[in-house]
Amino acid sequence: MEKKQHYKSMCRMCNNHCGINVYVENGRVVNITGLKEHRWNHGRLCVKGRLGVDLVNAPDRLKKPLKRVGSQWQEIDLEQAYDEIAEKIKKIQQTWGNRAMGIWKGEAVGFLTQEELARRFAHAIGSPNYFSNDSQCYVGRWIGYALVSGTWAEPDFANAKCTVIWGSNPPYAHPNMTQSILQGRENGGRLIVIDVRLSAMARQADDFIQILPGTDGALALGLARQLIRDDLISHEFIKGYTHGFDAYADHAKAFTPERVEKETGIPAERVVDIARKIGNARPKVCIYAGNGLEHHENGINNVRAIACLDGLLGSLDEEGGNFIPEKIPLRSLTLYDEKPLRHLGPIGADKFPVLYDFRQECHTMSAMDTILTQKPYPLKGMVLTGANPALTNPNSRKVIQALKALDLFVVRELFMTETAELAHYVLPAATYLEHSELHTYPVCQSIGISPEIVTFPECDYDYMFWKKLAHRLGASHYFPWEDENELNQWILKDTGITVETLFDHPEGFKYKSRHFQKYKKEKFNTPSGKFEFVSDYLKGHGYSHVPEYIAPTYMSDPNPEYPYVLVTGARKLFYCHGRNRNFKRCRTAIPHGEIEMHPHDARQLGVDTGDVVTVTSSVGSVDIPVTVVPHSHILPGVTQITHGWKESNVNLITHDDRNDPIDGFPLMKSVEVKIKPKRQEDGE
Amino acid sequence: MQLVIIGNSAAGLSALEAFRKRDRTSPVTVITKESTIPYSRVLLPYYLRGKTTFKNLFIRSEDYYSQMGATCITDAVVKLLSEKQTLILENSAPVSYDRLLIATGSSPVKPPIPGLEGKGIHHLWTLADVENLMPCFKKGKSVVVLGSGFVSLQGAWAALSRGLDVTVVELLSRIMPNALDDHGAQILTASMKQSGVDLRINTRTLKVEQTHDGKLKLYFNNGHDLVSDFIIVGTGVRPNIDFLEGTGIEVDNGVVVNHHMKTTLPHVYAAGDVAQVPSTFGGPCVIHALWPTALETGRIAGACMAGENISYEGSLNMNVTQMFGITVASMGKFMDVEGAETWTDKTLSHGQYLKILMKDGVPVGATCAGGSELVSTLGLLRPLIREKISIQGDPAALKKMLAQNMTRYHQAYGKGASCAL
């Protein structure tokens, strides 16, 4: 008998969490469409969202627990797998200590709770070593902003008079953010895009500023200087609510338009012009800093310099500015207060204390060295869920070598990824359509829940996975809830909202209406309680207190051996990080990786679109086909490779050990490379 | 007011529909010597090829005429008595008219080749022709197609698709002289040969003989004679105007009409293949025995007969088809003409050909061979050719120009008018 069901849920094919309709026939997900009433996407859903159907039904999905026996995979009973894994964890703990176990959270499988569950589990079994991709993505920006304003604000694009999209390509990276950005423009706002590439977003920009990779801090300081000079700043905000303006202004003084031109490649008069356009729109200015600002040697300070502009313009927590969302009092699952483990030396916290202070993130790049060198102590076991560092972490060769060297490597995944292939045990995971999890939308100040729509017998969801392991490891009291429904109820307990209420509000339950200028009543979440143009905290750790500008090495100390600059990680329509490459449909559309190259460079190298080149950095080499882009798309001398292609994995040549000194972020953009056409005789 | 339309193909139908749009009450009589349910001549080769069904050949419903409020008489017109405004029919009573449309179309002509008649000699023009041909289209049979025009080659392609041995005989030195330029013809020639057609250009058929075993032997001027199961003759058409003899109507190559499709006889109009109509390029009137021209001229005639004073913008010849694995199309003046600039798209890959001809920066014609995408470029050109709009000699900017025009529209009408995508 044919049964047709309709569910309302949230998409997890990228980090946008759009509202979706999920249609099920005979127990099989058959279609996914945008949910009209949802606060975030208003019924629109990109093609990636629709690919959820492919994800859940994928023929190559892992459905059975696998155990490595020699070079072979053997199917194993799920409960037995848990038993064996638990035994091996215990053995590692007994031999090397609790901190020899690491827990690594990926983002492929869940929403809000997955991260805290992984953190909880790590501490529950006595290890401070919680890892995630966050030590090389997003958190750099988060810390940059948090250092200045104590939080990560959310841009209120729709009401902005001037929006600045800086180093981000929302149409591909955060699809439905595009709607609100362009809504703001329709309402009369100006759109400025600052990027290395003429991105999809830049196509609608009123001003497109093409900048050299990693030089954003110089531009931000140059804009600050000009704003101050032209007196296009908010005196009230600066006077009442900020710390260190004079030192900051003094530091910015050196960044004349001419200097900025020299550093960034942007003509001096454009710097002046852009500063005036931004300044005249104050305080309704939305500056959104993207992933393009991270992955540089001076990333954090570049982000800080940009974050400081909010203070100059008084746009922080303004309608049409960068709005500070109010939180919903969800109960936290982490055990940092209950069971702090910093004394056990979380990996990377010695080298990058700011990263741990702000985010309790261990440093995945250091983890690889730790595994390989056993310094400062042995790291012998790792449980990783839904992440693919073999493809997405810098210096893949080292990552693979390290993960292979573990005594116990457990991967919980949807697919046999490049990382899963290295594991001792691979357990099948549940997708976002197979379990019930909470998620918040800070910008809408709303919260939603996903229903369990379909299930597969051995694909445990996150909570069940951690609970089953914890129970075998003597940590059952940290995982007392029967199932995730009970867990969700517990998390919601202090909010007065019930799970049922959330299911009744698939559009996102609005927990609070928005209020602006909250700083007038409450302090900023910074050491001084003010908006910090300078950071005494950073100074205390031996860093510069102002957002100082240090030019990228390719500018300050060019190496003639590596004449090109390589940017990595630009988003493509179908692909979210390392994911979706196994879907045939996506491969029809975008079949392989590519190095984007200016026509001038292509001519000099004597290559054309489709020709394969060897790209070499001091880390390694990768062979990849060329795509010659139009002149305006990228500056001569600058190239781009999107990550996530195992056939041409750019992370074979990115740096794991050249880090931003503050947050430890690796150098994955502004990588110095040389490029050689791959000729027939070079090959086999 | 009694309207009479002779003919129920493209021009006749289009005239009837245009007339009825404006005049719902006046009686209309349609006289046709063929089937009363209108069918599409264009589809006949597709039907032969098996690309469409017999049923699909019929492009109007069975009760079409009653729905249109028209009477349909199946008969042949023998004579027009223009002073009496009356038509003499072969088998039925005379029909009088207040307005008359001659949309009698054309018929194939046979070249003066001895023996080119009788069993095994076919045309590919009417439904009856195709019904006669269909039983011959059997795998393993052989056919000789005389002529290499549009219809002939479609017939050849249909035969080839059905597994017949196909020989195409062309008197001239190249194929499709009226629908492709030299280079386009070369490309198509290569495809034809590759598909297995025995193409013989510069070949004159001297005579045809019936053999004792029921086949046909063709003798050629070059001595490479051959024997075939049947022959399709596709060497051109002539307008059906015999019944006009003695009326004094001006006839050149066809019935001469003005911009309102009016002939030189009072109350008598002509449209379609039978009519010699104004050309979009001005100059002498032309006969374009083409479906689009028939539709357009029919529409103008229908409107004018209903009393509307509209003028024809002039016929623009256009042809398109896919055969032997490639698409070929042409429009307007596609042969290299004196004083015209020629532009070929150099960005196209091998085997793709697009040529645009311009005069003083204004496109006057184009031809293409290769993929179907090229055809849409010709589509973009059509309004430009007709309206004589300059593209400043840069066809490469065609799509950009379209985009700019659209943008301008959006700017002019703003968001409120954004419904105009």
Place this chain on the structure above:
Amino acid sequence: MRFITMDIKKCVVCRNCEYACSFQHTGDFNRADSNIRVAYHDDIKICLPQTCMHCEDAWCMEICPAAAITKNEETGAVEIDSGRCAGCKMCILACPFGNIHFDKSNLISRKCNLCKGEPQCVAACISGALQYVTAGDSCRNNREIFQRFMATLHTPL
């Protein structure tokens, strides 16, 4: 009557619409199979999604020698009946906007049919450039002006 409208100040050429269209009728993500095509003119900064405008007096509909193109009274869509289309390409030659395409696997013409009233290109348009709106009389009037304007390109550059 509802129309697909577009705002050229919003399209970012992300091509979600093209892939959604291709997916809708082929199940694959192949731009070449899309009935909506986004033209991007780098030099003049124009982002222009182009799909059938479902003209009031559609040239393609008039010219089709197979009577395969009709207007769907319910949705207003000018539709090709794939069962009737013989693949002669006359409609492609007739369309002054280049909005009819050729289906190379079935050898017939294909074009936008408004997805039975739920256009997938609009559903996937994450910029908000494409809208599916109910049109009032003034809108219809504009449409006609526009179609005449475009069909003859009366204001040459």
